[in-house]
Amino acid sequence: MQTYYQFYWNKIDEESIRILRIFGESEDVIVPETIGGRAVMEAGDYCFAASKHLPSEYECTVCIYDTEEKKWQEIPADGADWNTRLVELSGDRLKKVTLPDNMHKVGNYAFYNCTALEMLETGKYLEEIGSDAFMNCKKFHFLTVRCDVGERSGANQILSRISADMEVTFQGKTGQTAVFYPEYYESYDEIAPAHIFGRSIEGEGFRARQCFKEGVPDLSQYDTIFPKACAEEKENTLLHILSLRLRYPVSLTDEAKERYVAHLREQELYIIPKLVGQKNMERITFFCENGWITQAAVKAGLEQASRMEWAEGTAELLHLQRKYFTEQKKERYSFDELW
Structure with a gap:
């Protein structure tokens, strides 16, 4: 064409x-x-x-x-x-x-x-x-930079101009990595009577945007914002952060990974139906493959798919349930079990 x-x-x-x-x-x-x-x-x-x-x-x-x-x-x-x-x-x-x-x-x-x-x-x-x-x-809300995540780029310069939610994908020779930078808000309050204005910032998105060193994303530093984000951000924002960090675990320490997985397990009955609502089966499958969610979460997803009358999603969730959670029938029996 x-x-x-x-x-x-x-x-x-x-x-x-x-x-x-x-x-x-x-x-x-x-x-x-x-x-x-x-x-x-x-x-x-x-x-x-x-x-x-x-x-x-x-x-x-x-x-x-x-x-x-x-x-x-x-x-x-x-x-x-x-x-x-x-x-x-x-x-x-x-x-x-x-x-x-x-x-x-x-x-x-x-x-x-x-x-x-x-x-x-x-x-x-x-x-x-x-x-x-x-x-x-x-x-x-989507920025793609044609370089590896470990290379210097202008991603932080663009992010510094945008306070809204932004998903940044780095596509380079070694593969793809995506990172989510949530929204933040700025306001200025006058401190009377001196007519001095104090700057107020709400949201962990501002701190996330500071996680660069000489134009290169510092993902280890980025992971440190998650505990405070859990107290301040909406669950959908937390889902976006943890999903991409688990999917693209560049510089992800065991400690940070445990925090993300622990939150996923705590909120799975909210997260999985939410992903079904977005028709994001790729992410649900990824969580199942790694053993990070339970059968109860998949059942909650099935209920959501049924409410949506989403036949394809229902079929995929049933497949995941059979593959990862159905107990296998015994093929051998002990002598005591026969009696």
Whole structure:
């Protein structure tokens, strides 16, 4: 399948450019590594914002992206065949944006009022984030960074601009790791009569965002927030934290693992029906495989699936019940048992 794009851009220098505006056919936007032989290094101010702020001078390039071969081709900009199909990819027309590996900067208000944006994918070199770059991106909860979790990246810079729930996935050569950073709230209270304002922060999401060392996630430090989170956060937040840490146990100590598993077992009659409601059988299966939940939790999940009239989920839960909790019939008997 081929997708057409029209890129407005200007030069940073002779070897690199800045993207200013994009027109295209899909709400899932992909930005190429190069345009006109120059590296795409920046997304300019208001690049994807609902309101347009183009400079007086810019250039335009039309490209075709082959989604199967993942190759770009530049074509003349005067073709009438594609021109009527393209729309401005900004504001509420964006759901996912994939930025190139060599992009290192996102400008001020770059995604301002992108109210439908859900996911951003970047390379590891994006480390400069402009002022209010993600303001009013109310559905933006998923970030993917193309690097190993042990590599330096700009993930902490992006997280520092967003106080909402955010699931960050690191995809590198050694595999995939995902970490959940919960929402937090900031407020400022005036301390009268001196007109001094005190900053107040609620939620462990702020502390979780501090768990980086020189741009690399410090997951051992991240695990230390869980005991306090248990006292302050909602159960759904705790489920998200522990599920990803158990699923991707990078730098997970035995002590931290025991805390997560203990909480899972304490709350299993809430957690498993909740996962059934989300139709997340992959996670329930993972818990069963590791022996972290009981048959009572699976039965609670079956009751939830029945209320939902979810036949597929019911069948999978019955399979898990038979596989992990049904006692096997004896094939041999002692002499005493026969008498």
